[in-house]
Amino acid sequence: MIATRDAYGEILVELGRENPNIVVLDADLSSSTKTEKFAKAFPERFFNVGIAEANMMGIAAGLARSGKIPFVSTFAVFATGRAYDQIRQSIAYPRFNVKIVASHGGLSVGPDGASHQALEDVALMRAIPGMVVIVPCDAHETKEAIKAALRHDGPVYVRLGREKVPSVLPDDATFEIGKGLILWPDKRREDLISSVSRGEPKESAHLFDVAFVASGIMVKPALDAARILGQEGKTCLVADFASIKPLDEELLVAIAKNSRLVVTCEEHSIIGGLGSAVCETLAENYPRPVLRVGVRDEFGQSGSAQELLDAYGLTAEGIVETARKGLSKV
């Protein structure tokens, strides 16, 4: 079990060693975002700007304009909420090469409560033209996503979590911006896409009952939900869509063509996040019933991470229930 923010702290030091252009900025949360590791290793390339997120985004923009590659970190609520306009105007509009890596996304922040639980950050960042949005599910995917963000020339938003999470992906799993991964059953993305282009599946009997499209810490419960439904004789597919923008539309449409029902799973508001993105793509390309598991137009509150995930239905049981409801109608 390792928190995605810890994985970020580690990979940042590795990348910093290879690439002298990387600079890191934080707003008095380096011990929480784990940029403190980079600060220790490369103090001359670390800037703690104090509690001034808006100012931090502006400084990052100036650094990027001058050839640096800034990684900017704070909590997801403050990064995307407090400094939205600065991200939009100073970073995204000029397409500056700034990587915004925010920790403490979602309800699993826990006892700090609603003011610290970002549930709209993905929606905000997704709405900005040209912004890449990534929500990794475990430590391995986080490291791969950060490397991919560095390879990409342009603004990227990566959302990380506070809690330790189990590793979900195999160690050799790759990450590419704009590509999803099929985790269950054992099938390659490319094979599913090419089978669809050959006109398969030919009979509706060959459709999966449910396809789960998940991101972040909801990937694991989606896999568990598939197992539970599998024991009831239902066939399921589970895909990890860490790259929320650009979305892997090719894979998504192939999945929809192979499934009777799509269920999205995210630790985020159902307004504007992964669920919305999936609905938008399918409505235009291949309409299929979609149900969204996520937070429903509400703020979070205090509690332990587990209590909150339970209360808001962001669990394997919650996903199973939603899938059953959907299956009774399709």
Add this chain to the structure above:
Amino acid sequence: MLSEPQKDEALICEIETRARALRRHIIEMVGKAGSGHPGGSLSSSDILATLYFGGFLRLKPEDPLWPERDRFILSKGHAAPALYAALAERGFFGKDVLLTLREFGSILQGHPDCRKTPGVEVSTGSLGQGLSMGVGMALAGKLDGKGYRVWVLLGDGECQEGQVWEAAMAASHYRLDNLTAIVDHNHLQIDSRIEEVMSPEPIAQKFSAFGWEVFEANGHDIQNLVNVFRKAATVRGKPSAVIADTVKGRGVSFMENQKEWHGKAPKGEELERALKELSGDHLR
């Protein structure tokens, strides 16, 4: 009839008793919750006790939204335990509720939530926003010809937020003499000393340059706080600021001036030691 100095002496004694109670509540609450922010709650305990029990906040606990009430905004929302303790001591809700801090379903959220807790004016937690809200309330007071005063407590690290200075500019522009900002000047933020991370100094001169009447106070000397708050409340034609020199973690020896205790709950033996230090008259 008590003479003025005698009355003051009784008042100071009452405030000191409440401040001790606040500190005990804070440690018990954060200890029970297993998370929270003791350092900045303890540094502001004397300030809060003075405001809530020194006659500076006219409030009706049975009618929390009484339109004539004075307003207090905890802009440094992470010191919520200190605010909740003061509200419970003042009778807004039972003291037994305090131990539900940060629990699922509690009215006492990790950071102040005015929709859930009676007596909490605005929701805070995202630093730098309280003074702007205070400006709005003070402006409304002027527009409505009401006599209430608005008090806003800020952290010294929080003064790094640009929005604080945007609000400072507006307050003096509108001549809000019904607004007082208090800075809990404990010299620490999360990562380090404020002077090391990003110095907001000189804070007093900055407020003064923005057109505020500025006072300095010892944030742990109740008599001094009472005197200074009284003076601040009589300033006319401009807003007033009180820069209160404090010690983060004040009252628990091993938490004093230790950045580690900004946002960490005492456990087991630490908890016992802290409560022991805060019991009775041990407090300096």
